[in-house]
Amino acid sequence: MTGPMRPAFHEGQVLAAADLSATVEYARGQSARHARHLHEWGVAEGLALATEPRTDPLTNARYVEVRVSPGYAVDGTGREVVLTDPVVLRESDFEEVNGADPSEKEPYPVFLAAADREPATSARPDSCGGTGASTRVEDSYEISFGRLGDERTVAEQQPPAIGAQLAAPPAVWRILLGYVRWAGGHFSDVETEARGVPVRFSGVRADIVSAQSGSLTLRTGQEAQEGKPAIVLSGGDRPSLVFGLYQGGGTVDPLLTMAANGNLTIAGSFEGTMPAGSTLVTSGTATDGMLLPLPAGITAQQVADGRVVVHVHLAARTPPALEESVLYIPAEATVDGDLRVRCRARLYDPVNSPGEVVERPGAVDFLVVATVSATNGGG
Template sequence: MTTTRPTFLDGAILAAADLGSLETIGRDRDARHARNLHTPGVCAGMALEKKDAKTADGRDYVDVTLGLGYAVDGTGRELVVANEVQLSPDRFFDDNPNPPLESGETFSVWHPVFVRGFDQPLAGSPAQGQCANGPGRGGVEELVEVEFGRPGDPDRDQPLPAPDAGPGSGAWRVLVGFVRYDPGIRRFTAVGSTADGVTVSRAGAAASLVAGAGRVELRTRSTADAGVPVVLLDSVPAASLTFGTHDGTGGVAPLLSVDASGNVTASGTLRGLQTVGSLRVLSGTASDGTVLPLPDGVDQAAVDSGALVVSVVVSPHLPTPRATTFFVPRTCEVDADRRVSATGGWVDLAANTVTDEAASCDFLVLVSVAEATP
């Protein structure tokens, strides 16, 4: 099936359907663009906001409101909330008459809150010369309704329209948050944006290519406030890839950058897997009983698996001599768990005595990658 658009000829008589098709064509085209080049979700606002309250007998609950906002569903339909919507506990009970409760609690597990959009025709206004509603100007109101789902609903697949279709009829639901409900008082008790590993999804771009005029910027917020993470792909003055944060004045503080030659510059510590031939080193002083740490970025699991080899060198750390005594090391070693055993004693020649005590040692930890077995 193919899409069509109307054409008009001079002198032709236009019917209402001819003019209405112009609006339908544009709306359907926008919907196809939205669902094929963007991912569904919340674009702006639409946050669940709570207000603490108490019942007449002093039990805590919250009134929940859906804030103003804009979203796009998976069919490409726009969802606009122009006025705050008070969430109805009674509607929740109608949708979930027996909600599962948290173990040992009086309130329910997290339940998802959705919005969906649908069309509602408006009554036509009288045509000129008529005194009753009839043929004349009409309209369609694009409404948004709040629905309460059950645990697991956010993970369910929702059907897509045919490739040539416009926006859906309102069956597609967009997740805006989660609520807990207390059946005993028939009120909400909490709101959230994440539950059971699912987070309210934000609308995004579904594209394999993002191109710009010499510079492409990707950041987590629409405004470049201080501290907002940013990824820059730039060609001026030379090709570079930078990860950093905005400084709030238009600049970017680089945390990690790669230049056109592949050179990496990092302001922090590089962590990750080592390559064959590389060596990581850590040195210091440790007292008796201490477990020697691994160099920064070395994973203990990789050591346990045999992928990394740890070598340790220790030597006695001699304390400052005293007026009439001197320190003699007795043990200075580490076991398989890198636990230090360091002891010694102070020898007093005049009194012919030895006073034992725990000691310290200087250590050097070297970590290398095990050679592959042929």
């Protein structure tokens, strides 16, 4: 099997239409192979479903006009799809596919596909020997609606073989743009995900990503936005890996930093799975009715699931400001299943109040010990 054929020319050669077409097709084939083998297909820019409120002149009912914004996508064959202007979706096209009375409970998919079209005005040969055939082909598009569940067929599309040329119509590769909702004979809303299938965006296939500046940033949006997360890998004299949030000036506020020596700095608390037998402790003073705190890193759900066992020790406290004749007698110092303290004490003053015993809330010193069970709750 031969590889791609690259046109070659020499002086005095008579160029036929096939020679010039081969030049174009060779460049298109290169571009297509690059796109489908080094990138993941999908929406690269724009192509969002947008709505404009409208009113039905016959019923005065409110609905929305849906349009596809200008944008750029690459399909699974490596072919580009470009929309230079907004495109309004026609309700008649939707009804033709899904009927005049579709479900109002579920959203319906909207697809985009590449298409070849002859432009409305096209240059033609002026010579007597010309064939009169068009000399231009428009790289156009086709927007269509699907039935419920058709969005799942997008993932089933198979790319062409390595080295294959761009497929011409009627071959169609569908790109999911989103979903429309239908109510009262009109579009009512749009969505970007339904039944677990979201809009697919383009990506890159790479085992190595390098940065010439010495700093590589990974973020969730095209622009740096305040409050959005970012990961920054820095080289230079002080290499580090930083996870943080963008500040107003575009800098990243570090929440987690790993230095080149392995030291880890965390702005917040650390939570995670602890090995079996690990022990965490917290202590302090509590009064009657207070909930005892769990050690840092331990959650109430871990205790409820049996993954962590809690032990509590209480010691009644004697108030410091009591008259010398007052007897302070702890009556109760317990904790319930919710770790709520029950602490009561009796006071008796045989000198000033020989016949009276007073009961009041007390205080305790507590020690809470949390240990991870041997089985870690089965998980």
